[in-house]
Amino acid sequence: MLDLTGKTALVTGIANNRSIAWGIAQQLHAAGADLGVTYLPDAKGKMENKVKTLVEPLSPSLFVPCNVQDDAQVSETFQAVKDKWDKLDILVHCLAFANRDDLTGDFSATSRSGWQTALDISAYSLVNLSNAAKPLMTEGGSIVTLTYLGGARVIPNYNVMGIAKAALEMNVRYLASELGGSNIRVNGISAGPIRTLASSAVGGILDMIHHVEEVAPLRRTVTQEEVGKTAAFLCSDLSSGMTGQILYVDSGYNIMGM
Numbered sequence: 001m002l003d004l005t006g007k008t009a010l011v012t013g014i015a016n017n018r019s020i021a022w023g024i025a026q027q028l029h030a031a032g033a034d035l036g037v038t039y040l041p042d043a044k045g046k047m048e049n050k051v052k053t054l055v056e057p058l059s060p061s062l063f064v065p066c067n068v069q070d071d072a073q074v075s076e077t078f079q080a081v082k083d084k085w086d087k088l089d090i091l092v093h094c095l096a097f098a099n100r101d102d103l104t105g106d107f108s109a110t111s112r113s114g115w116q117t118a119l120d121i122s123a124y125s126l127v128n129l130s131n132a133a134k135p136l137m138t139e140g141g142s143i144v145t146l147t148y149l150g151g152a153r154v155i156p157n158y159n160v161m162g163i164a165k166a167a168l169e170m171n172v173r174y175l176a177s178e179l180g181g182s183n184i185r186v187n188g189i190s191a192g193p194i195r196t197l198a199s200s201a202v203g204g205i206l207d208m209i210h211h212v213e214e215v216a217p218l219r220r221t222v223t224q225e226e227v228g229k230t231a232a233f234l235c236s237d238l239s240s241g242m243t244g245q246i247l248y249v250d251s252g253y254n255i256m257g258m
């Protein structure tokens with residue numbers, strides 16, 4: 001049975017009710033986990049208010065700002081985890097960013113700063129957050145991140161985010177190898193295209209979704225709930241023998257050649 005009672009889970013990446021992280025948080029909560037939620041702070045506090053209202057029904061024990069580009073905020077986040085729980089069982093890394101200009105047109109036109117921004121936020125952050133989580137995962141743990149097929153194959157317009165996802169997927173393997181000795185498992189979910197704030201920045205996202213609906217074995221795209229259920233599985237003992245894996249939750253799209 002999928003039971004996360006007594007487990008502490010830090011979930012990053014909730015921006016609104018379309019966020020994949022929101023689907024994951026709901027499933028972890030339903031399985032009995034005690035939640036901590038981070039949000040990306042902005043000057044006017046809009047995101048804080050929006051996310052706070054959204055997550056209220058899940059009664060998170062922690063609600064903290066964490067811009068992954070700010071090392072001070074990252075260490076304050078994990079200090080808050082230590083102060084509240086003194087241990088962490090689950091870390092959900094569900095965030096990414098690239099400049100809109102870099103998610104359309106010629107990949108070769110990607111600027112150095114655009115490349116660095118995308119890789120820093122979308123890939124390095126998993127390394128940084130895992131390093132901060134490691135000393136708190138004293139009873140073992142599970143780290144789950146979100147990736148996309150564009151990190152393994154060429155998808156039009158995905159461009160620099162594909163490079164970031166390739167790096168992220170390799171991060172999963174290196175981290176799994178290092179942390180396995182401490183019984184910390186690290187896995188990724190490669191989700192099919194879903195309409196969210198982040199995906200709306202990718203040129204032609206609706207065409208991508210329609211293509212999946214036509215071609216994927218299940219003839220539809222996936223939902224946040226379906227990704228959330230797989231994340232809950234990866235966070236639970238039901239997947240205790242799995243680490244370093246990328247699981248496709250994409251209606252089977254990735255198996256198709258044409």
Ligand SMILES: NC(=O)c1ccc[n+]([C@@H]2O[C@H](COP(=O)([O-])OP(=O)(O)OC[C@H]3O[C@@H](n4cnc5c(N)ncnc54)[C@H](O)[C@@H]3O)[C@@H](O)[C@H]2O)c1
Binds near residue numbers: 016097147149194
């Ligand atoms: N939507 C899809 O089609 C799809 C498919 C496969 C994988 N993914 C991945 O799922 C993850 C979540 O994206 P989503 O589609 O739910 O979109 P989303 O816009 O709801 O979530 C992206 C999150 O990243 C956060 N973020 C951006 N910059 C940040 C920073 N500097 N520090 C901290 N947080 C930051 C945003 O606040 C937001 O909460 C991403 O890694 C994305 O690449 C999405």
